[in-house]
Amino acid sequence: MSLFDECIQALGENFKIFSEVETEEIFAKFENTFPISAWGRIKWEKIQQKIEVKSVSEIIPDLNQYFSAEKLDKIYILWDNGSLPAIEAPLIQVLNVIDDVTAVSFDTWLFSPILEYVVEFYHEGDITIGIKKVPQ
Structure with a gap:
């Protein structure tokens, strides 16, 4: 079983795997929103608000400073390996199995x-x- 298959198994239910064309469209949106450097990191100097997180348990509380909990629902999982399809799933569901998600490839974005x-x-x-854009 591949690491991608293990990730899918760990996610359980309530997720969607996108086709290659859909994944390319999602990546285009991602790169239009967050510019990526030549070495594959977000160009953080171009982002209005950046928060360095020490632990996965801080992610939801840090996001709740800007967005209400009910808005923090579905996200896309993207990996630096372009051959992998994007996945849509609830944020909390992804964070509950984040080790399985991040094991799939070197770098991962939600x-x-x-x-x-x-x-x-x-x-x-x-x-x-x-x-x-920080909400007003």
């Missing part, structure tokens, strides 16, 4: 195109939240 935030899991252990 992207909300509606709220325009991202959580970047960089392969060196950094976890960073980026919010494109």
Whole structure:
């Protein structure tokens, strides 16, 4: 069983796997919202709000500073390996099995195109939240 298959199994239910074309469209939205450097990291200097996170348990409370809990629903899981399909799932469901999700490839992003935030899991252990436009 591949690491991707293990991730799917860990997610359980209530998720959607996208086709190659749909994944390319999602990546285009992602890269239009959060510019990516040549070495595959978000260009954090171009992001209005950046929060460095020490633990996965801080992600929801940090996001709740900007967005109400009921808005923090579905996100896209994206990996730096372009051959992997994007997945849509509830944020809390993904965070509950984050080790299985991040094991799939070197770098992982949890992207909300509606709220325009991202959580970047960089392969060196950094976890960073980026919010494109801070809500007023």
